[in-house]
Amino acid sequence: DVKVTQSSRYLVKRTGEKVFLECVQDMDHENMFWYRQDPGLGLRLIYFSYDVKMKEKGDIPEGYSVSREKKERFSLILESASTNQTSMYLCASSLGGERNTEAFFGQGTRLTVV
Amino acid sequence: GENVEQHPSTLSVQEGDSAVIKCTYSDSASNYFPWYKQELGKGPQLIIDIRSNVGEKKDQRIAVTLNKTAKHFSLHITETQPEDSAVYFCAASKFDDMRFGAGTRLTVKP
Numbered sequence: 001d002v003k004v005t006q007s008s009r010y011l012v013k014r015t016g017e018k019v020f021l022e023c024v025q026d027m028d029h030e031n032m033f034w035y036r037q038d039p040g041l042g043l044r045l046i047y048f049s050y051d052v053k054m055k056e057k058g059d060i061p062e063g064y065s066v067s068r069e070k071k072e073r074f075s076l077i078l079e080s081a082s083t084n085q086t087s088m089y090l091c092a093s094s095l096g097g098e099r100n101t102e103a104f105f106g107q108g109t110r111l112t113v114v
Numbered sequence: 115g116e117n118v119e120q121h122p123s124t125l126s127v128q129e130g131d132s133a134v135i136k137c138t139y140s141d142s143a144s145n146y147f148p149w150y151k152q153e154l155g156k157g158p159q160l161i162i163d164i165r166s167n168v169g170e171k172k173d174q175r176i177a178v179t180l181n182k183t184a185k186h187f188s189l190h191i192t193e194t195q196p197e198d199s200a201v202y203f204c205a206a207s208k209f210d211d212m213r214f215g216a217g218t219r220l221t222v223k224p
Contacts, residue, residue, distance in 0.1 A: 042216035100146040105157030
């Protein structure tokens with residue numbers, strides 16, 4: 001089974017802090033994604049990566065950056081956390097190669113910025 | 115970019131009744147349409163998907179229909195059970211770029 005693991009289930013950070021959310025997948029998937037989930041807004045794409053060191057902006061990239069130095073790991077970085085970034089963050093991966101297949105999700109990280 | 119709209123946002127049915135969730139998409143190049151179920155405290159999991167060369171797909175109590183001309187697709191759950199209670203998301207994807215609807219919270223009353 002594909003496993004997507006997010007490093008933390010819950011995080012509490014202070015305004016202005018630099019925050020790292022880590023995600024690892026174990027199935028050699030080419031694509032990795034970061035989504036943000038808010039009530040009534042569904043899953044909104046922040047960034048995705050289709051290869052190591054490659055990244056594409058999603059719908060809401062402002063205030064975020066990403067890093068993909070190794071194929072299995074995709075990090076989301078909040079450069080200076082703000083209270084409006086309090087949310088559930090979901091990482092996902094998919095096979096890639098434009099084969100357009102299902103995405104596998106991690107359990108999510110609930111981030112609270114105070 | 116792709117815009118996916120999903121309705122209704124909440125749906126309550128009696129056990130044994132059917133439930134229907136509808137989605138529309140904007141980009142005619144989208145060609146893969148998965149549906150995900152998210153239970154409390156978990157990440158979304160795929161329950162069924164359909165590709166643009168197929169009009170309907172069924173898996174036991176779950177079915178999905180796709181109308182490419184109208185750019186809408188629907189999830190049908192028959193004989194609902196309390197364990198079907200969850201949040202359901204539709205998505206539309208092209209070239210691996212997957213965008214989601216806002217979700218539907220389905221409650222099945224025993």
